[in-house]
Amino acid sequence: MLARHLSRWRGEGGGYAALVLLASGLYLGTAALIPGYLSLASLRSVLLLASLLGIAAIGQTLTIVLGGLDLSIPAVIGFAEVTVAQLYGQGWPFAAAALLVLAAALLFGAMNGLVASGLEVHPLIVTLASGSILLGAILAVTHGQASGTVPDWLSATVSVVGHTGPIPLPGAVVAWLVAAAGIVILEHRSVPGRWLYAIGANASAARYARLPLRRVWMLAYAVSAGFAALAGMLLAGFSGAADAEVGAPYLFTTVAAVVIGGTPLSGGRGGYGRTVLGCLIITELTTLLIGLGLDQPGQEIFLGAMIVLLVATYGRQTHLGLRV
Amino acid sequence: MQRHRPSLGLAAAILIALLGLLGTAPPAASAANDREAHAQALQDVPAAMRSYYDGFWYFSAVLPDPYESWTPPKAPVQFCYNDSYQGNSWRAAALAEYQKLVADFAKAGLAKPNLIVTNSNNNIDVQLSQLQNQIRQGCNVILSIPSSPTGLCAGVQEAHKRGVLFVSVESPVFCKEAINVDFNEYYGGLQTGRWLAQALGGKGSVVMLDGVPGLAPTVARHEAAMSVFAQHPGIKVVGTVVGMWTPSIAKSKMLQFLATHPQRIDGVWNGALMGVAAGQALSQSGRPAARINGFSGSCSFLAYWKQNHLQSLSLSQGGAPALYEAFLVAARMLQGQKPVVNTILYPLPEITDANLDQWYKPSMTVQSNCFADPPDGRAVADSYFDPLFKGGAPLKVALQP
Numbered sequence: 001m002l003a004r005h006l007s008r009w010r011g012e013g014g015g016y017a018a019l020v021l022l023a024s025g026l027y028l029g030t031a032a033l034i035p036g037y038l039s040l041a042s043l044r045s046v047l048l049l050a051s052l053l054g055i056a057a058i059g060q061t062l063t064i065v066l067g068g069l070d071l072s073i074p075a076v077i078g079f080a081e082v083t084v085a086q087l088y089g090q091g092w093p094f095a096a097a098a099l100l101v102l103a104a105a106l107l108f109g110a111m112n113g114l115v116a117s118g119l120e121v122h123p124l125i126v127t128l129a130s131g132s133i134l135l136g137a138i139l140a141v142t143h144g145q146a147s148g149t150v151p152d153w154l155s156a157t158v159s160v161v162g163h164t165g166p167i168p169l170p171g172a173v174v175a176w177l178v179a180a181a182g183i184v185i186l187e188h189r190s191v192p193g194r195w196l197y198a199i200g201a202n203a204s205a206a207r208y209a210r211l212p213l214r215r216v217w218m219l220a221y222a223v224s225a226g227f228a229a230l231a232g233m234l235l236a237g238f239s240g241a242a243d244a245e246v247g248a249p250y251l252f253t254t255v256a257a258v259v260i261g262g263t264p265l266s267g268g269r270g271g272y273g274r275t276v277l278g279c280l281i282i283t284e285l286t287t288l289l290i291g292l293g294l295d296q297p298g299q300e301i302f303l304g305a306m307i308v309l310l311v312a313t314y315g316r317q318t319h320l321g322l323r324v
Numbered sequence: 325m326q327r328h329r330p331s332l333g334l335a336a337a338i339l340i341a342l343l344g345l346l347g348t349a350p351p352a353a354s355a356a357n358d359r360e361a362h363a364q365a366l367q368d369v370p371a372a373m374r375s376y377y378d379g380f381w382y383f384s385a386v387l388p389d390p391y392e393s394w395t396p397p398k399a400p401v402q403f404c405y406n407d408s409y410q411g412n413s414w415r416a417a418a419l420a421e422y423q424k425l426v427a428d429f430a431k432a433g434l435a436k437p438n439l440i441v442t443n444s445n446n447n448i449d450v451q452l453s454q455l456q457n458q459i460r461q462g463c464n465v466i467l468s469i470p471s472s473p474t475g476l477c478a479g480v481q482e483a484h485k486r487g488v489l490f491v492s493v494e495s496p497v498f499c500k501e502a503i504n505v506d507f508n509e510y511y512g513g514l515q516t517g518r519w520l521a522q523a524l525g526g527k528g529s530v531v532m533l534d535g536v537p538g539l540a541p542t543v544a545r546h547e548a549a550m551s552v553f554a555q556h557p558g559i560k561v562v563g564t565v566v567g568m569w570t571p572s573i574a575k576s577k578m579l580q581f582l583a584t585h586p587q588r589i590d591g592v593w594n595g596a597l598m599g600v601a602a603g604q605a606l607s608q609s610g611r612p613a614a615r616i617n618g619f620s621g622s623c624s625f626l627a628y629w630k631q632n633h634l635q636s637l638s639l640s641q642g643g644a645p646a647l648y649e650a651f652l653v654a655a656r657m658l659q660g661q662k663p664v665v666n667t668i669l670y671p672l673p674e675i676t677d678a679n680l681d682q683w684y685k686p687s688m689t690v691q692s693n694c695f696a697d698p699p700d701g702r703a704v705a706d707s708y709f710d711p712l713f714k715g716g717a718p719l720k721v722a723l724q725p
Contacts, residue, residue, distance in 0.1 A: 035586060036586025046583060139411045147694065160608035287580040291585070297537060297538075
C-alpha cells in the first residue's frame with residue numbers, strides 16, 4: 001500500500017516528493033543565507049509573484065500535456081491587461097469589461113485549438129502567429145497609446161499586503177490555490193481531463209478510440225487563453241500601467257515552470273500540480289539569485305542551465321506512445 | 325524504458341553556468357578611460373557647452389561635421405521618417421510632432437506636404453532596406469530612430485553620398501556620415517543622481533533601478549549616478565535591480581529584492597519609467613517611503629508624485645520634444661548653418677517640487693502611459709543650439725512645437 005502511494009508520488013517525470021523538497025529546501029536555504037527572509041512580507045511577495053506566473057502557466061501545462069504548446073499566452077495577457085484597463089477607464093462597469101475580455105480570450109483560444117487540430121499545423125506555429133496578430137491588433141487599435149485605469153479592489157487583489165477575508169494572503173494567491181486545486185481534480189477525475197492525457201499520450205490511438213480530438217484541443221486552448229486573460233487582468237492591477245508587452249516575460253517562464261515541474265514537452269504525462277511547484281521553485285530561485293546579488297544575465301544563464309539540467313535528469317524518457 | 329544519460333546534459337549545464345559566471349563580470353570601461361581622445365573630440369565644441377557633453381562616450385561618438393561641404397536642397401524639401409517602432413505612446417507623439425512640423429513647413433512653401441513614413445518593427449535589416457528605398461524615393465531629409473547604433477551605416481553612407489541629410493533622433497549611431505541629435509544620457513544620470521544625493525543629505529542606502537542591461541542608455545545613466553554617489557561616502561549602494569524600463573517587471577524584481585534585503589532603503593535611483601513600481605513595492609512590503617526620482621517625465625510618475633505629496637525630481641524626455649529638437653537641427657542645416665560636430669547633445673529639462681504644477685494635469689493617473697511635455701514644447705530654448713552652429717542664414721519660419 002505504502003509502496004503504491006510512494007510510486008504515485010514519484011510520478012513519471014521525476015519525483016513529486018523531490019519537487020516538494022526542492023521548493024521547501026530553497027525557501028529554508030534562502031532563509032538561512034539571508035537574514036530577515038523568513039518573514040510574512042517576504043513569503044507573501046514570493047507567493048504573489050508565483051501566483052501570477054501560476055495562473056498564466058495553467059494553459060501552458062494543459063496544452064503541453066495534450067502534446068502542444070501555447071506561445072500566444074503573452075499576447076493574450078497583453079490584450080487582457082490593455083483592454084480591461086482601457087474599457088474600465090472609459091466608464092464601463094468592471095464586470096462587463098472583464099466578461100468581454102474573457103469571452104474574447106476563450107474564442108481566441110478555441111480558434112487556436114481548431115486551427116492547430118483541424119489543419120494539423122503544429123501549435124507552435126499557430127499560436128506564435130495568432131499571438132503576433134493579436135499584439136498587432138492591439139497596437140493598431142490603440143496606436144500605442146493605451147491608457148485607462150483599474151478599480152482599487154483589483155489593485156488590492158494583487159497587493160502584497162492584501163487580505164482575502166480573514167486569510168492574510170492577497171486575493172490573487174487564494175484564487176490561484178483554488179484554481180490549482182480545481183484544475184488538478186479536473187485533470188484526474190473528469191472525462192475531458194482523462195481525454196487530455198489519452199490524446200497527449202497517443203493521438204492516433206485516441207483517434208481510433210473515437211475520442212473527440214478537435215473538441216479537446218479547442219477546449220484546452222480556450223482554457224489556456226482564459227487563464228492568460230485572467231493573469232492579464234491581475235497584471236493590470238499589479239503594474240499600474242496599460243502595456244501590451246506586459247506578458248512578454250511569461251513566454252519563457254510559463255514553459256520553464258512546466259518543465260521544471262517535470263511535465264515532459266512530449267505530452268501525455270505530468271500535470272498542473274507539478275507546475276505549481278515549478279512556479280514556486282522559479283520564483284524562489286530568482287529571489288535567491290537577486291538576494292545573492294547576481295545580475296540579470298547571470299540569472300538568465302542560471303535559469304537556462306537549470307532547465308537543461310532538469311531535462312537532462314528527468315525529461316528524457318521514451319514518449320508514452322512509443323512504449324509497448 | 326531507456327536508460328537515463330544525464331551526464332551529457334549535466335556537463336553542458338555546468339559549462340553554461342560557468343560561462344555565465346564568467347560573463348557576469350562588470351563591463352570594462354576602457355572607453356571611459358580614454359580621456360585624451362574624448363577631450364580631443366570636443367575641441368570644436370565651445371568650452372561653455374562641454375559640460376553638456378559629459379560622458380558622451382558611453383552612448384555616442386563625437387566626430388567632425390560630415391555635411392561640411394553639403395549644399396542644402398532647394399525648397400520644397402521632401403521630409404521622410406525612418407522609424408523602427410510605432411508601438412508606444414512615445415513614438416506616436418514623436419510622429420505626430422513631425423507631421424505637424426512638416427505641415428507648418430509646407431504651408432510656408434518650404435516642404436512637400438506629404439511626410440514619407442516607414443516602420444521596421446525593430447528589424448534592423450528591414451529598416452536598412454526602408455532607408456535605401458527612401459533615398460531612391462527622393463527624400464531630402466531623413467529623420468530616423470534606428471534600432472541599432474551601427475546597423476544602418478551602409479544606408480547612412482549612401483544617403484550622405486547622394487546629398488540626403490540623415491539625422492538620428494535620440495538614438496545616436498556610430499556612422500561617421502550621420503548627424504545625431506540626442507539628450508545627454510550621462511548628464512541625465514548626473515542630474516538625477518545629484519538630486520537624490522542631496523535629498524538624502526549625503527547619507528543612506530540606495531537601490532539602483534536599471535533599464536535593459538547592456539544598452540548604452542542604461543550604462544550611461546547608471547555610471548553617471550554612481551559617479552555622483554561615489555563622491556558621498558555616506559551613501560551606500562546596496563544593490564542593483566534590473567527593471568527593464570517595464571513597470572510590471574520592475575515591481576516584481578523590486579519585491580524580490582526587498583524580500584531578500586531586510587535593511588532600510590532610503591533612496592531608489594530610478595533609471596526611467598519604474599518610479600511608481602518602486603514606490604508601490606516599498607509600501608506593499610511594509611517599508612517606509614524612500615526618496616525616488618523620475619527620469620522620463622511619465623504621466624504615471626507625475627500622478628504618483630502629486631497624489632502622494634512626494635518630494636522628487638524628474639527629467640522630461642517626451643517623444644514630441646525629442647523630435648522637435650532634431651527637426652530644428654535639420655531646419656538649421658537646410659539654411660546652410662553648419663554644426664560644429666556631428667553629435668548635438670542637450671540637457672533635459674527638470675521637473676521639481678516647485679514647478680510640478682506646470683507639468684501635471686488632473687487627467688494623469690498612475691495607469692497613464694503618456695509623457696508630460698514641457699510647457700512650451702521644447703526640451704531646451706531654441707537659442708541653446710546657437711553656439712553649436714556656424715554660418716548660414718536664420719530660419720525662414722519661426723518653428724513652434
